[in-house]
Amino acid sequence: MSVDYFNLPPISHSPYGESNHTIVPLLPTIYPFDYAHGLRHLLPTIYHLLPSNAIISSIMTKPVILTGIRANNDLTIGNYFGAILPIIDMAKKHSGDYQINMFIPDLHSFTTPIDHTKLYEQTINNAKLFVAAGLPIDNQNIFMYRQSFIPAHSELTIILDSFTGFGEMSRMIQFKDKSNSVGADRTSLGLFNYPVLMASDILLYNAKYVPVGDDQSQHLEFTRDIAQRMNSKFNELFVVPDSVKNQHEFFGKDQGLRIMDLINPIKKMSKSDDSGRGVIFLNDNPVIAAKKVMGATTDDKAKINFDRDNQPGISNLLEILSLLQGVTLQSVTDQFKGQTNYGDFKKVVAGEVEKFLTDFQKKLVEVDENTVITKLEQSERDLTPIANATLSRVQQAVGLRPNTGDITRSEG
């Protein structure tokens, strides 16, 4: 069977691939943009009481940075320094000029089997964790929401499914890896469909910038493919997100920050480690975590020196110390230059780990759950019309809804 639209070559000249300033909000505008914008700055306290169209006009004007944060309870200090903090820094840094969409992909959470009695709580806990780590949720340019609370994610996915090839999904590396590890009987259609849902997450909000790790770059490329495929078949429906290469240029490729396992320092610290002895979890008892540091593997060189190849254990502890003290690697290395006693060095690191976890856990319990839920609900209310506008454009294009004429996008 040949189905032409599965194999269309990517179109690189799509005008919507270049900029998303050209998006026309396909919604009746009650307030002209400047009025809404002005109001927003003049009257921040009543901003959320404004009619939603005013908010839409205002938030539709900024390019969108979007990222999904998986619900997970047992995050490690590696996740904290390697993923959570960089995302929060990025959000703070760009929130003046960009709209930041941070969402929890709760529907993605059970593409492989999980304990469903814990999912909802984990979702909320995840949001709280971001707040405890410093995400400013009172910032009006930062939106935090749950995927399943905006039904357009699911609806767009089922439409895009029919324009996606079985072959192209079968070739996805994450699908191949995960389906191999859980076995065919436990491999769900949800896992197969994971990249299509992810494409919907991105395309619904016209997002141009999507920071992704290496494990997700193939999914981002698929998002571009399906967007371009739909655009060439149905005219310009979607903003095509930037290529992986451009994403790395925009965000700065992560500097290879990797916290290694304490027991086996040539392996990345990972929550799926069997014993957990070499892993520091954010919810570890601080005293026990300090003991884990004292038990970290070192070497017999009696030299506190940063050399990942020859002294991976010591180098890892230096790295952890520099992150915890918020100083450069060079400065911690200088601090211990000439010292030979690993026990004393470990005590310093263990003390910092204990202090960090104590402080973080205190902050986490202090995060007010109601404030977090209010933020989630507010973002979901604000963004639903945006997602629905995209969905509606697609529904009209594919013939599910009558073409009202005002839904076609004009180019700015």
Ligand code: TRP
């Ligand atoms: N798949 C991403 C991950 O595992 C999470 C995710 C889901 C996502 N939808 C997304 C990330 C859309 C960026 C954009 O980390």
